[in-house]
Amino acid sequence: MSHLHSAQAAQAVTPITRTREDAPFYLPIANELAVFEAAFLGGLPIMLKGPTGCGKTRLVEHMAARLGVPLYTVSCHEDITASDLVGRYLLTGGETTWVDGPLTIAARGGGICYLDEIVEARADSTVAIHSLADHRRELYLERQGNARIQAAPDFGLVVSYNPGYQSVLKDLKVSTRQRMVAIEIDFPPPEIEEEILVREAAVDRAVAAAFVRLGQAVRRLDHEDLREVASPRALVAAGVLVARGLTPRDAAIAAIVGPLTDDPRTRAGLMSIVDAYLGAA
Amino acid sequence: MTHTPARSRRRRLEQPRSSVGDGAGPSVPPDHDVGSLGLLATAIAQRPISVVAGTVETAHTDGVAIVVPSMAPRASLVRTVCIQAALISAGALDAPDLRRVLRNPESAGRFVALEASRAAVALADLLPEAVLTELSGVRVQAAPRSPAESAHLALHDRSITVAPDHFGSLRRPSGPALARALRRGARLDDDASEHEERAEEPDGSADAAAKSLILVAPPFQNPLAKLMQSLFGRGGSTEDDAGGSDIGVHSAVTPGDEPSAHARLVTGRAPRSSARPAEDCDVSYPEWDCRADSYRPRWVSVSLLDPASRADREPAHHRPDRRLLNAVLRVALSPERHDRQRAGDGLDVNALVDLHVARAHGDAPDERVYQARRRTMNDLSLLLLLDCSGSAAETTGSVPIWDRQRAVAGDLLAALAESGSRVAAYGFSSRARHVRFLRIKRFDDHFGHRARERLWALEPSGFTRMGGAIRHASSLLRRGADTDRRLLVVISDGLPYDDDYEGTYAEQDTRRALDEAASSGIGCACFAVDSPTDRDALDRLWGGATHVPISSDAPWLPRVEQALRSALRTSAAVHRPR
Numbered sequence: 001m002s003h004l005h006s007a008q009a010a011q012a013v014t015p016i017t018r019t020r021e022d023a024p025f026y027l028p029i030a031n032e033l034a035v036f037e038a039a040f041l042g043g044l045p046i047m048l049k050g051p052t053g054c055g056k057t058r059l060v061e062h063m064a065a066r067l068g069v070p071l072y073t074v075s076c077h078e079d080i081t082a083s084d085l086v087g088r089y090l091l092t093g094g095e096t097t098w099v100d101g102p103l104t105i106a107a108r109g110g111g112i113c114y115l116d117e118i119v120e121a122r123a124d125s126t127v128a129i130h131s132l133a134d135h136r137r138e139l140y141l142e143r144q145g146n147a148r149i150q151a152a153p154d155f156g157l158v159v160s161y162n163p164g165y166q167s168v169l170k171d172l173k174v175s176t177r178q179r180m181v182a183i184e185i186d187f188p189p190p191e192i193e194e195e196i197l198v199r200e201a202a203v204d205r206a207v208a209a210a211f212v213r214l215g216q217a218v219r220r221l222d223h224e225d226l227r228e229v230a231s232p233r234a235l236v237a238a239g240v241l242v243a244r245g246l247t248p249r250d251a252a253i254a255a256i257v258g259p260l261t262d263d264p265r266t267r268a269g270l271m272s273i274v275d276a277y278l279g280a281a
Numbered sequence: 282m283t284h285t286p287a288r289s290r291r292r293r294l295e296q297p298r299s300s301v302g303d304g305a306g307p308s309v310p311p312d313h314d315v316g317s318l319g320l321l322a323t324a325i326a327q328r329p330i331s332v333v334a335g336t337v338e339t340a341h342t343d344g345v346a347i348v349v350p351s352m353a354p355r356a357s358l359v360r361t362v363c364i365q366a367a368l369i370s371a372g373a374l375d376a377p378d379l380r381r382v383l384r385n386p387e388s389a390g391r392f393v394a395l396e397a398s399r400a401a402v403a404l405a406d407l408l409p410e411a412v413l414t415e416l417s418g419v420r421v422q423a424a425p426r427s428p429a430e431s432a433h434l435a436l437h438d439r440s441i442t443v444a445p446d447h448f449g450s451l452r453r454p455s456g457p458a459l460a461r462a463l464r465r466g467a468r469l470d471d472d473a474s475e476h477e478e479r480a481e482e483p484d485g486s487a488d489a490a491a492k493s494l495i496l497v498a499p500p501f502q503n504p505l506a507k508l509m510q511s512l513f514g515r516g517g518s519t520e521d522d523a524g525g526s527d528i529g530v531h532s533a534v535t536p537g538d539e540p541s542a543h544a545r546l547v548t549g550r551a552p553r554s555s556a557r558p559a560e561d562c563d564v565s566y567p568e569w570d571c572r573a574d575s576y577r578p579r580w581v582s583v584s585l586l587d588p589a590s591r592a593d594r595e596p597a598h599h600r601p602d603r604r605l606l607n608a609v610l611r612v613a614l615s616p617e618r619h620d621r622q623r624a625g626d627g628l629d630v631n632a633l634v635d636l637h638v639a640r641a642h643g644d645a646p647d648e649r650v651y652q653a654r655r656r657t658m659n660d661l662s663l664l665l666l667l668d669c670s671g672s673a674a675e676t677t678g679s680v681p682i683w684d685r686q687r688a689v690a691g692d693l694l695a696a697l698a699e700s701g702s703r704v705a706a707y708g709f710s711s712r713a714r715h716v717r718f719l720r721i722k723r724f725d726d727h728f729g730h731r732a733r734e735r736l737w738a739l740e741p742s743g744f745t746r747m748g749g750a751i752r753h754a755s756s757l758l759r760r761g762a763d764t765d766r767r768l769l770v771v772i773s774d775g776l777p778y779d780d781d782y783e784g785t786y787a788e789q790d791t792r793r794a795l796d797e798a799a800s801s802g803i804g805c806a807c808f809a810v811d812s813p814t815d816r817d818a819l820d821r822l823w824g825g826a827t828h829v830p831i832s833s834d835a836p837w838l839p840r841v842e843q844a845l846r847s848a849l850r851t852s853a854a855v856h857r858p859r
Contacts, residue, residue, distance in 0.1 A: 081631065083631055088631065088634065089634050089635070089638045090634075091634060091637060095641075096634075096637065096638040096641050096642075143635065143638075190406045209410070210409070210410065213406070213407060213408070213409060213410070216406060216407050217321070217324040217325060217407060218324060220324045220325070220327045220407075221320070221323060221324050265316075265317070266320070268314070268316075268317035268320075269317045269318075269319060269320025269321070270320060271317065272314075272317045272318045272320060272321040272359060272362075273320060273321045273324055275321075275355070275356075275359045276321050276359045276360075276362075276363050276409050276412070277409045279356075280355050280356045280359060
């Protein structure tokens with residue numbers, strides 16, 4: 001086994017490493033930054049919960065930069081296997097080479113491994129994180145002769161998921177949940193959302209305020225009418241369009257109404273909300 | 282502001298209709314545009330509000346629908362809807378003295394002004410800027426902090442300025458049933474809007490007359506139907522499922538104190554009973570009245586109870602019958618992918634790579650490199666409804682039907698629980714328009730000793746209002762079981778029967794409920810155990826759903842599997858958006 005190489009997977013997985021100075025913009029709603037930092041420094045895994053588009057990924061990117069560690073992001077889906085996370089052998093010209101997966105790289109060299117939408121992956125694929133997630137902070141590499149890696153001190157495990165979205169069957173296993181520190185990222189209050197729009201989309205405050213109010217109205221709709229509601233991300237997208245020359249109304253139709261529904265009646269209903277907040281055509 | 286002279290009103294009438302949002306300026310909006318404002322009103326008021334056009338000068342609302350002048354330009358319609366919805370949201374219609382306040386136009390106008398200013402404060406973060414400016418522009422000397430305070434001030438302080446016309450006016454909430462059930466998308470037909478006008482009384486104290494709505498919808502695959510389903514099932518389901526359910530709704534008529542003339546005009550027949558709708562309770566369902574060809578909203582109430590425990594009864598122990606279990610498994614399991622198999626149709630590439638690596642290192646190779654699809658995934662949910670009405674206490678032969686029914690239920694439950702499907706079971710019986718669901722096992726309960734005790738504690742009594750039971754069971758299935766395959770199995774001995782619920786009426790309502798279930802993706806089957814009821818009658822009742830007569834002296838296993846499959850096929854034929 002000693003002749004096996006574990007190549008630094010520079011060619012397979014590239015981390016995002018930023019400095020503190022160009023940390024991506026993130027405006028906290030509550031004490032989430034403090035909780036994140038405390039959990040990371042304390043070696044505890046973190047679970048980010050909240051609706052889509054509210055800033056979970058942005059929070060992780062921001063904190064990785066502030067903490068000065070590389071960030072390895074995995075967008076989870078049903079076909080993800082344990083090998084995708086831990087690593088696999090590649091066949092290169094008749095030889096076999098072991099290549100670390102993002103989880104292993106982060107565990108070895110330090111950094112945050114971020115499993116986005118972890119519930120989408122099958123449970124047997126994510127079982128690898130259990131030993132990393134509890135006090136052992138160890139990773140087992142079965143295929144590498146049961147090598148055991150002790151996680152680096154600045155290794156951090158972060159997962160995210162959207163609680164409202166999942167079906168009964170696809171919930172996070174209790175054994176997984178219990179190991180995590182939870183941070184809830186919900187829709188921001190209006191004044192914070194307005195500030196986010198101004199900073200992210202570079203629109204003026206009046207337009208931002210109108211979009212925020214529109215978002216508030218749409219979010220009051222029961223889920224029977226809409227499967228999703230307008231996330232901060234959607235509002236920012238509308239703002240970006242305005243900054244690039246579209247009218248607020250056109251931007252709202254493109255970035256908010258269009259993505260939310262295909263049903264013509266619902267669309268007409270959303271248009272009346274656009275009319276109310278951004279003026280009729 | 283909205284009082285336009287007759288001349289310009291006429292001019293506007295002659296303008297060609299324009300489509301939504303083309304910015305052509307004020308024009309006569311087509312009907313459905315007005316309906317689409319319902320979503321705006323719903324968002325602001327945070328409860329379902331519909332918007333309908335009427336031949337009125339100014340808008341008014343009763344908390345359920347907002348009636349707007351049909352000839353107004355869209356921009357002003359939008360603003361008016363915002364203002365009216367804001368009033369509703371702030372709770373203006375909950376004022377204790379509302380009847381007195383609304384009795385004369387001056388106090389009503391003062392009340393609207395006061396409530397408008399209060400709404401501006403309460404909804405400062407929500408309302409559009411322009412609307413906020415308007416609402417807070419209405420100067421009131423005193424700042425009321427509640428609807429009650431506004432009412433008091435409106436009645437006693439005559440110095441308060443009356444609200445401008447375009448804020449609209451308020452009406453006392455009318456007959457709760459259909460009123461609360463109204464949703465955007467409902468279209469008031471022309472006759473009705475005329476009737477609306479006739480019904481308006483100068484002192485505003487008349488209860489709103491019966492509104493008649495024609496909801497044009499083919500029986501299935503109706504985009505409105507999803508709204509209607511959640512509307513009618515609103516009492517029952519707090520979180521609706523992802524799947525749309527399609528029911529045909531031909532027309533809906535408000536039950537009023539006496540049948541309204543207009544109701545007769547539209548449906549051709551007065552409602553049979555003038556009884557008031559079911560009591561306000563958490564869970565209620567409509568009932569289909571085949572004679573009026575419409576639903577009776579919130580007609581049946583349902584409650585859930587635990588059966589009274591019987592210390593003297595020892596529950597029979599149901600060991601799952603192996604053959605029954607296999608039959609259930611055959612129905613319940615669907616294919617899923619298995620990796621690292623000795624044989625299969627495809628190759629598992631990861632396993633292949635490992636094989637090569639092992640060979641290269643001189644290790645013993647693991648030759649399970651195939652991928653296979655096998656039926657191992659259980660994605661079936663089933664809700665068992667056991668008819669506990671008094672008719673089951675009858676005896677044919679030595680053992681009461683009831684005991685045989687219960688035994689079949691127990692056997693089925695044991696097999697289902699063993700199979701790993703999601704299972705729930707309830708006994709049900711009814712009395713007048715109230716249905717009781719008696720818990721044997723909820724979806725998340727374990728089928729253990731306690732569940733068996735509950736099953737054996739059940740006693741037949743009461744009657745069988747089948748439609749309501751089926752609707753509630755469907756709602757439970759949608760909420761509690763998010764699997765691809767869903768089944769509702771009713772174990773019942775006979776025909777539905779209750780107060781005001783028998784014969785063709787009951788049969789049609791039951792069939793309607795079954796159709797609703799099927800179109801929301803739930804397969805239905807009935808097992809009639811040793812039933813004395815005429816087979817043909819039962820077949821007619823269950824119609825498309827599968828009906829299996831079971832008698833204790835003939836093998837029923839193969840029929841069970843067949844029935845469940847056939848039920849699944851029926852529901853699978855309907856596309857369910859997830």
